[in-house]
Amino acid sequence: AQEGLFAAERKRMLPRFPKRVGVVTSPTGAAIRDICTTIRRRYPQAEIVLSPAVVQGADAPASIVSAIRIMNDQPDIDVLIVGRGGGSIEELWAFNDENVARAIATSLIPVISAVGHETDVTIADFVADVRAATPTAAAELAVPHYLEWVERVRQLEIRMHRAVRGTMTEQRNRLTRLGNSYAMRQPERRLEEAAERLDRAHLRMRQTMKHLLDRRRERYTRLDEQIKRYRLADQIGEKRKNLSKLRATLDERMLGRLNQKRMAFAARIATLEALSPLKVMQRGFSLVYTNDRLVKSVEQFAPGDEIMVRLSDGSATARVEKVNREEEKQSGSQENGTRD
Structure with a gap:
């Protein structure tokens, strides 16, 4: 279990x-x-x-x-x-x-x-x-039990025959109704009626088409008169002249604006070049680096240190032999200022 x-x-x-x-x-x-x-x-x-x-x-x-x-x-x-x-x-x-x-x-x-x-x-x-x-x-x-299934088959056969007879009776009655209908008793008359309806529909269609064409023709005539009245060719020529004037004015203003921008750009370039440290170095100045840092005071190195001197056209490596400080001059200047 x-x-x-x-x-x-x-x-x-x-x-x-x-x-x-x-x-x-x-x-x-x-x-x-x-x-x-x-x-x-x-x-x-x-x-x-x-x-x-x-x-x-x-x-x-x-x-x-x-x-x-x-x-x-x-x-x-x-x-x-x-x-x-x-x-x-x-x-x-x-x-x-x-x-x-x-x-x-x-x-x-x-x-x-x-x-x-x-x-x-x-x-x-x-x-x-x-x-x-x-x-x-x-x-x-x-x-x-085969007898039970034989009986079931017999009952199904009876039901099938009954259903077939009912269906055949219904279809036979339907066929009778169709045979007695007006369409089956006088088929020529039905064809004549259908032909008459077709003729009437064809006539209505021709009249509708003629009316539609007349309305379209009138509409196109009115449009043609309006176009002639508005003188589209003259208006188009005038618009073209105005467009040419506007384009010339726009080109002139754009050219003036471009010249102003060019002059301002050139002035700024000149200012940047004047302030560039390369220009200063070209006048004989140089930059001193120690340990990849710019030297601004003698306190940043001591005798024996290696320094790199950057010039306008290259660089050189040097060693510091002696450090001269200007402390005495500065202190003397301070004392003179105090006595004064």
Whole structure:
């Protein structure tokens, strides 16, 4: 039960019209006779395939498992009945065996269990797809009763004949109504009426077209008079002259504006060149760098330091031999300023 072998959702539906019914039981017991008698009476076109098995005693479980496997190897077995006739619980015990239960569960063919009488219940009944109270009941579940289907076919045939007769009667009445209709009794008159309607429609169409053409002609005439009245050619020439004047004025103003911008740009370029440090360097000045930094005071280096002197046309590397500070001059200037 914990493995789900008893679960209802794994149960399979039995085939409705089986062609081959497999049976696993004793070939000499009453169960096989009851099954064969019931199937031949209810559905004689079904073929019965027996896989003999020992259904009682110590050898029964292995025999039943082997018979189920043999039946699964047979082609086209639609349903399988596994069981035996009634007996004591000891006689039925083979169907409580775990191997038998697992063989039924793994069968590829839907299985009907038919063990003992109605009150007898075994583990095989819980594992099988369908449980039958007796072998006879299993045969009744395995195949339909052909007389019931013959009766159903007869009833369907009666309904079909009744439906066909009703349809034929309805169509016959419809044909009669059509034959008695005005169109069928005087077809020439209907054609004459249709021809008259066509002539009237053609006449209305010609009148409508003529009226439409007249309205369009009048509209085009009015438009032509308006165009002549407005003297479009003279207006176009005047507009062209105005456009030429405007274009000349625009070109003149754009040229003046461009000259102003050029002069302002040249003045700014001259200012930038005057302020450029390159211009200053061209007058003999140079820039001194130590450790990639611009030197602004003698405090930034000491004797022995390497410096780079940047000139207008290149650079040179030098070493500081001596540092001269102008502190005395500055301090003397400060003292003179104090005495004054």
